Amino acid sequence: MxxxxxxxxxxxxxxxxxxxxxxxxxxxxxxRPKEMEKDEWEKQKKENRKSKAGNKLDELRKKEG
Missing domain, CATH: 1.20.5 (Single alpha-helices involved in coiled-coils or other helix-helix interfaces)
Structure with a gap:
C-alpha cells in the first residue's frame, strides 16, 4: 500500500x-512576435544587446572627454 x-x-x-x-x-x-522565426528573433535580441552596450560606452566616453 x-x-x-x-x-x-x-x-x-x-x-x-x-x-x-x-x-x-x-x-x-x-x-516573441508570431511573424518572426525563432532564429530571426534571437538575432534581433543579440543586436539589441550590442546596441545597448554601445550606448553605454558612448555615454562613458562623453563623461571622460
Whole structure:
C-alpha cells in the first residue's frame, strides 16, 4: 500500500516539474512576435544587446572627454 502511494507521489512530482518547464517555454514563445522565426528573433535580441552596450560606452566616453 505504501509503495503505491510512494510511486504515485514520484509520478505526481515528475508531472508537476515537466508541466512547469512546458509553461515557461510557452511564455517565452508568447513574448516573441508570431511573424518572426525563432532564429530571426534571437538575432534581433543579440543586436539589441550590442546596441545597448554601445550606448553605454558612448555615454562613458562623453563623461571622460
Amino acid at each position: 505504501e509503495n503505491k502511494n510512494f510511486e504515485q507521489n514520484i509520478e505526481d512530482e515528475r508531472t508537476k516539474y515537466w508541466g512547469q518547464k512546458i509553461e515557461k517555454q510557452q511564455k517565452k514563445e508568447k513574448r
